[in-house]
Amino acid sequence: MSALKLVFNMLIFPGGLFAIMLGMLLMGVDRKLYARIQRRVGPPLYQPFIDLVKLLQKEILVPQTANYTVFRAAPLIGFIGMLAAAVMIPISGVYPGLDSSANLLVLLYLLATPALALMIGASASGSPYSAIGYSREMSITIAYEAPLLVVLMTVAMKVGMANGGFADFSLGHIISYQQQNGSMIFDITMLPALLAFLCCIPATIGTVPFDIPEAETELAEGPLLEYSGSGLAMYNLTGGLKMVIISALAVALFFPGTLGSFWLINLLWFVFKCLLVITLTITVVRATRARMRMDQALKFYLTVPVALALVSLVLTLLGVRI
Amino acid sequence: MGDLIKNIVKKSPWIYRINAGSCNGCDVEMATTALIPRYDVERLGCKYCGSPKHADIVLISGPITAVVKEKVLRVYDEIPDPKVVVAVGICPISGGVFRDSYAIEMPLDGYIPVDVNVPGCPPRPQAIIDGVAKAIEIWKTKL
Numbered sequence: 001m002s003a004l005k006l007v008f009n010m011l012i013f014p015g016g017l018f019a020i021m022l023g024m025l026l027m028g029v030d031r032k033l034y035a036r037i038q039r040r041v042g043p044p045l046y047q048p049f050i051d052l053v054k055l056l057q058k059e060i061l062v063p064q065t066a067n068y069t070v071f072r073a074a075p076l077i078g079f080i081g082m083l084a085a086a087v088m089i090p091i092s093g094v095y096p097g098l099d100s101s102a103n104l105l106v107l108l109y110l111l112a113t114p115a116l117a118l119m120i121g122a123s124a125s126g127s128p129y130s131a132i133g134y135s136r137e138m139s140i141t142i143a144y145e146a147p148l149l150v151v152l153m154t155v156a157m158k159v160g161m162a163n164g165g166f167a168d169f170s171l172g173h174i175i176s177y178q179q180q181n182g183s184m185i186f187d188i189t190m191l192p193a194l195l196a197f198l199c200c201i202p203a204t205i206g207t208v209p210f211d212i213p214e215a216e217t218e219l220a221e222g223p224l225l226e227y228s229g230s231g232l233a234m235y236n237l238t239g240g241l242k243m244v245i246i247s248a249l250a251v252a253l254f255f256p257g258t259l260g261s262f263w264l265i266n267l268l269w270f271v272f273k274c275l276l277v278i279t280l281t282i283t284v285v286r287a288t289r290a291r292m293r294m295d296q297a298l299k300f301y302l303t304v305p306v307a308l309a310l311v312s313l314v315l316t317l318l319g320v321r322i
Numbered sequence: 323m324g325d326l327i328k329n330i331v332k333k334s335p336w337i338y339r340i341n342a343g344s345c346n347g348c349d350v351e352m353a354t355t356a357l358i359p360r361y362d363v364e365r366l367g368c369k370y371c372g373s374p375k376h377a378d379i380v381l382i383s384g385p386i387t388a389v390v391k392e393k394v395l396r397v398y399d400e401i402p403d404p405k406v407v408v409a410v411g412i413c414p415i416s417g418g419v420f421r422d423s424y425a426i427e428m429p430l431d432g433y434i435p436v437d438v439n440v441p442g443c444p445p446r447p448q449a450i451i452d453g454v455a456k457a458i459e460i461w462k463t464k465l
Binding site for chain 2: 031035038039040041042043044047050051053054057058059060061216217219220221224225226227228229232
């Protein structure tokens with residue numbers, strides 16, 4: 001029974017179908033809002049779905065210099081990684097998440113799989129542009145993983161110390177802590193950590209100020225250059241899933257509050273919060289900023305978000321309560 | 323492919339530009355006038371893509387200079403089927419002001435099948451958008 005439930009969770013409800021639909025909604029809202037900020041009409045909300053159907057109809061080209069098996073299999077790695085991650089994230093009031101004592105750490109590793117898949121695919125494609133793209137992808141992954149790790153550590157410390165231990169990496173415990181003591185977002189000492197987490201989101205998704213690996217004007221899409229048809233569709237889907245995972249993680253870590261006890265309302269509330277996170281961190285930022293250079297991005301990530309997260313970590317370790 | 327899928331798919335044409343020795347006049351019209359916020363072709367589902375392998379509609383400008391001809395043909399081969407070619411400006415059609423030059427190898431349709439011609443030096447943005455709209459209809463029949 002529990003195995004059947006896991007399959008259901010992975011393929012239909014929080015993972016699989018639901019996550020893909022939510023990811024497409026997030027991408028569609030992002031594109032529409034981006035257009036509205038630039039005062040144009042923009043594509044319809046269901047445009048990502050149309051793009052997906054289109055890409056599945058296109059011819060698949062594999063370069064002669066590519067390693068065929070690795071090139072075709074790489075998109076799947078990130079996609080499966082994201083499906084597995086979707087099962088772990090709790091939706092408060094609807095779905096408790098996969099029960100485990102350290103699922104936050106597993107999630108951190110799973111979050112790196114799309115970047116890894118991109119690197120593997122790019123290096124197997126044998127194109128020089130992809131090679132530059134994947135080396136940049138590697139650099140930026142290192143840049144944003146550092147503050148991300150400190151933020152997760154801070155939240156885990158906060159919850160662990162309240163429960164009398166050291167660090168508690170269980171998302172279930174983090175949610176139940178916030179149900180008892182109020183959401184982290186209302187705790188002033190955790191606000192710097194929240195800001196640091198939000199700073200990491202654009203680089204995780206790879207949108208404009210930090211889309212340095214895919215810079216289409218200089219690298220012609222970088223790691224994605226050689227992909228066409230279903231491979232590209234798979235990468236796009238993974239991008240949408242990643243939006244869901246990262247925004248759901250932000251919701252779970254900082255503001256998992258519920259509205260009443262009816263599941264449908266809680267689900268809609270969760271979707272609304274995800275939309276809010278994506279709009280604030282991706283759409284508004286990419287509509288108003290220009291692409292950074294690699295050194296600027298590294299400098300930014302290793303100073304501002306790390307410093308913010310460290311402030312929260314130190315305050316937490318000192319046990320400051322405001 | 324069913325009619326339903328055809329009608330869905332035609333709402334997502336991705337555009338790629340090739341500059342085949344153009345003077346940049348047509349490129350300015352394409353990149354900064356016709357396909358940007360003011361006229362907004364994204365409402366038709368269009369998207370600029372940086373890689374020929376993602377493209378559905380390819381816009382080619384310029385008189386195909388002798389040096390760039392091989393490269394244009396190579397990039398054209400990189401575009402996955404089904405694809406549509408739009409020749410933008412008078413140059414790929416007849417050479418335009420470069421007509422009698424020894425350095426050009428126009429016309430474009432001597433080498434690759436051109437579906438839509440958008441003449442002009444440079445063409446008006448409205449003409450380019452009309453060309454893209456016509457290309458979408460042709461693309462639908464090729465699906």
